[in-house]
Amino acid sequence: MNKEKEKNEYSQNSLHAVVIKVQNLNICRAFYRELLELGAPVMDSNFWVEFKIGTSASLVLEQIVTGEIVPEGRGRISWLCMVEDLEKMIKKLKENGYDPISEEIDLLGMKTLQFCDPEGNQFVLCERKKEKE
Numbered sequence: 029m030n031k032e033k034e035k036n037e038y039s040q041n042s043l044h045a046v047v048i049k050v051q052n053l054n055i056c057r058a059f060y061r062e063l064l065e066l067g068a069p070v071m072d073s074n075f076w077v078e079f080k081i082g083t084s085a086s087l088v089l090e091q092i093v094t095g096e097i098v099p100e101g102r103g104r105i106s107w108l109c110m111v112e113d114l115e116k117m118i119k120k121l122k123e124n125g126y127d128p129i130s131e132e133i134d135l136l137g138m139k140t141l142q143f144c145d146p147e148g149n150q151f152v153l154c155e156r157k158k159e160k161e
Contacts, residue, residue, distance in 0.1 A: 044085060044086065046087050047089075047090050048088065048089055048090070048145075049091075049092050050089050050090065050149075052146065052147065053075070053089055055147075056089050056146055056147060060077075063121060064109055065117075066079040066081070070086070075090065075091040075093075077089040107151050107152070108154050109151055109152065109154065111153055111154070112156055113155070114155035118153065121153075129143060129144055138156075139154070
């Protein structure tokens, strides 16, 4: 690989991780691992839980330290969770007491619906586009 091409490949800005500060790490870990089916964390400690998302990014849950001042603004940040079967995931969330906080909308040809995790952090479920046969 020539030096210019190598430099361009590694100098691109990219999203590495989304960090969500949480009060109860155990409840949130279970929610993201089991209900949203993100799988086993790649890092799992008593203050940091990291789920690999795709090949280049992570979703991190960080325990709020006692006495830490958490800035206001919940609801300003939301993340998108792409799922294979939107109806199945909606049913699973509802069965576990998590109702949508929005009406289903079409976004760029994909069905989407907004939910909150156990601590009120918003996320959007989006059904992966099916390949045309």
